Amino acid sequence: MILETAGGITLGYDDLGGSRDPAVVLIGGLATQRTVWPDTLCTALVESGHRVIRFDNRDMGESSWWDAPSGEDLLGLLTKGLSVKDRLPYTIDDLAADATGLMDALALQRAHVVGMSMGGLVAQSVAVRWPDRVESLVSMMSTTGNPSLPSSTAAALQALMTPPADPFDQAAVTDLAIMQQRVIGSPLYPMPYDYVRDIVSLNFARGNNPEGALRQWLASSGAGDRRAQLASIRVPTLVLHGRDDPLVPPPAGEDTARTIPGAKLRLIDGWGHNIPPSIGPLLAGELLSFWGATLNGGQSNVGS
Numbered sequence: 001m002i003l004e005t006a007g008g009i010t011l012g013y014d015d016l017g018g019s020r021d022p023a024v025v026l027i028g029g030l031a032t033q034r035t036v037w038p039d040t041l042c043t044a045l046v047e048s049g050h051r052v053i054r055f056d057n058r059d060m061g062e063s064s065w066w067d068a069p070s071g072e073d074l075l076g077l078l079t080k081g082l083s084v085k086d087r088l089p090y091t092i093d094d095l096a097a098d099a100t101g102l103m104d105a106l107a108l109q110r111a112h113v114v115g116m117s118m119g120g121l122v123a124q125s126v127a128v129r130w131p132d133r134v135e136s137l138v139s140m141m142s143t144t145g146n147p148s149l150p151s152s153t154a155a156a157l158q159a160l161m162t163p164p165a166d167p168f169d170q171a172a173v174t175d176l177a178i179m180q181q182r183v184i185g186s187p188l189y190p191m192p193y194d195y196v197r198d199i200v201s202l203n204f205a206r207g208n209n210p211e212g213a214l215r216q217w218l219a220s221s222g223a224g225d226r227r228a229q230l231a232s233i234r235v236p237t238l239v240l241h242g243r244d245d246p247l248v249p250p251p252a253g254e255d256t257a258r259t260i261p262g263a264k265l266r267l268i269d270g271w272g273h274n275i276p277p278s279i280g281p282l283l284a285g286e287l288l289s290f291w292g293a294t295l296n297g298g299q300s301n302v303g304s
Contacts, residue, residue, distance in 0.1 A: 002062050005101030012062025012206065013055035013102060017046040022135070023108045024287075026054040027099055029117030029141075030220055031213035033061035033206060035199045036116070040280025048288055053106065057119070058090065058098055059212030061203065066090070070211050078214060089215045092118075092223045096125035100133055112291060114138040116275065117248065118220045120256075121145075127237070128229045136236040136294055137260075138287060141245055141273055143252035144259050145225040156246035156273070159183035167210035174200045181274060184247045188270025189279040230259045236294040237263040240286060242271025264290065 002012050014034060024045055028036040034054040042052045056063040066089050069077060099122060103111060112135045115123025120142020127137040143149065151157070159180045165172040174197050181191040237260045241253025250267055257265035266286055271279060 003102075003105050005098065005105050007097060007101045009058055009098050009101060010062075010064045011055050011058075011098060011102050011105075013053055014042075015051070015053055015106065016042055017051040018049075019051065021046075021049050021051040022291075023051045023053060023103075023106075023111035025099060025103065025108075025111045025113050026052065027095075027113070027115035027119035027122045028054070028057060028060075029115075029119045030216050031060070032057075032119075033203050035202055036275060038275055038277040038280045040277045041275065041284050042280075044281050044284035045287065048284070050112075053102065053108075053111075055099075055102055056206070057095055057122070057216065059209060059215050061206040061209075063098075065207070065209050065212055066215055069215070074211060074214055077218060088218050088222050091219050092121045093125050093129065095122045095219065096129060099123075099126055100130050103133060109133070110135045112136045112138065112287075114140065114287070115142065116140040117142055117273065118216065121220065121223055121226070124226065124230055124233070124260075127233045127235050131233070131235055134235045136238070136291060137233065138238045138240060138290070139253075139256050139260075139263075140240045140283075141242060141248050141253070142256060143248055144227045144230055144255050145223055146227055146252075146255050146259075147225060149252050149255055150249045152248070153246040156184050160247065168208065170200060170204050170208075173204070173208070184245075184273040186242060186270055186272040186274060186276055186279060187244050189272075189276045191274060191276040195277060227255075227259050230256070231261065233260045234262075236290075238286070238290040239263050239265045240283065241265070241267055242273065243267050243269050244271060245273045247273040 026037045037054045113123045120139040164176040239257040257263040
């Protein structure tokens with residue numbers, strides 16, 4: 001489905017479950033479409049009595065694409081490094097406004113807001129800027145932007161930065177996606193290669209936008225150190241992170257949980273930086289357990 005928000009942004013989305021059920025808004029990461037959220041996770045949440053909304057961030061899939069910067073101007077921003085004088089095409093806060101705009105368009109006053117990777121930054125921004133719209137926050141495989149945190153492994157960073165041989169060739173993009181999943185994926189939860197091929201095929205059918213991924217990278221890179229803002233969050237918060245994440249190492253999740261008052265931390269063995277279908281039920285269980293404890297007045301404390 002596709003709708004236009006009051007802010008004039010077109011968003012492609014899926015709306016799963018009953019219209020009167022408690023809402024869950026899933027926010028995907030860098031260069032992903034809503035297909036990043038596997039049906040195994042979404043179905044488990046729907047069957048538990050939740051309404052699940054997953055959508056394409058701007059510049060991806062069926063959502064609005066930006067025209068600028070593009071070409072050499074875009075490559076120049078990426079290669080020279082950002083400065084305070086650079087004007088970003090949009091920011092993480094703009095992406096957060098898209099999420100709340102989608103909630104407005106769907107007449108959702110409040111929702112459980114769940115974000116993964118870059119989407120975790122977006123979900124955090126929603127909780128900072130619109131706390132009255134957030135039933136709970138789940139920050140998944142994400143970070144605070146603390147510059148003292150450990151970096152990605154060299155192999156993970158290289159895999160992320162490697163371009164496809166041809167960004168408009170589906171086979172080339174599929175080959176790259178499979179390689180990246182081997183590097184950043186989850187040791188205990190393998191990502192089936194046929195599943196990756198199916199997802200890339202669906203993503204191509206909805207809209208393949210290589211420059212959109214680069215503009216999202218600029219937004220993510222420009223977010224900076226957000227610890228001061230995150231310390232203001234007062235909504236119930238769960239931080240989920242894989243112990244085997246090579247792209248955003250576990251200390252980033254630990255730092256997020258320390259920074260957000262009262263946040264609960266759950267480190268998961270064998271989980272890397274992806275959401276394969278086989279881990280969907282486990283993640284759904286973590287979410288449902290957290291929401292159940294929250295709704296029943298349970299305390300959230302940092303732990304592992």
